[in-house]
Amino acid sequence: MAIPDNAPEIVAVILGLISVYLVTRQNVWCYPLGIISVFAYIFIFFDVKLYADMGLQVFFIVLQVYGWYKWLYGGNGHSTLHVSWASRHVYTLTAFFTVSATTLLGFVLHQLTDASLPYVDSFLAVLSMAAQWMMAKKYIENWILWTIVNIGSIGMYGVKGLYFTMFLYTVYFGLALLGYAEWKRSLPRQTA
Numbered sequence: 001m002a003i004p005d006n007a008p009e010i011v012a013v014i015l016g017l018i019s020v021y022l023v024t025r026q027n028v029w030c031y032p033l034g035i036i037s038v039f040a041y042i043f044i045f046f047d048v049k050l051y052a053d054m055g056l057q058v059f060f061i062v063l064q065v066y067g068w069y070k071w072l073y074g075g076n077g078h079s080t081l082h083v084s085w086a087s088r089h090v091y092t093l094t095a096f097f098t099v100s101a102t103t104l105l106g107f108v109l110h111q112l113t114d115a116s117l118p119y120v121d122s123f124l125a126v127l128s129m130a131a132q133w134m135m136a137k138k139y140i141e142n143w144i145l146w147t148i149v150n151i152g153s154i155g156m157y158g159v160k161g162l163y164f165t166m167f168l169y170t171v172y173f174g175l176a177l178l179g180y181a182e183w184k185r186s187l188p189r190q191t192a
Helices: 007-024 030-047 051-073 088-112 118-136 142-159 163-191
Strands: none
């Protein structure tokens, strides 16, 4: 029995779904499962020439390890980290990073590679970096960024024919809405 060509994508999708669901529940097991899913996507995105997304997966592995540590020991006195709102300073840095990194990465990919959709891919990759960093810090606004990323990704992956991944990002969109609601509900319990 032959393994279907899209088997790695299916495995990555299933692990990704489980991982993001665990994030909505603030369950630290989201990180090891997320690392496996992200690793598989490095090869998937290389195959379809989405190089910004491929590079993003390497960045995600680093941030997955960072988030795993932060969630366990990032609170006061190396305790569990709790959900909080980001500051205006974080908003400013996030906006500056997103605009400048998207412009630079999009230009490089457009000029030096055969990348497909270089500026769209770059924007979604850079915004994903910002969202992943905010998630690792347990800033509730990460879910807003993920909502934007998910909507854009649904379109981009549809254009590239990655229909399982397109489905994944449709579910991620719903999970981002759930995550925002769940994390917002946890704020009063944690500050009381």
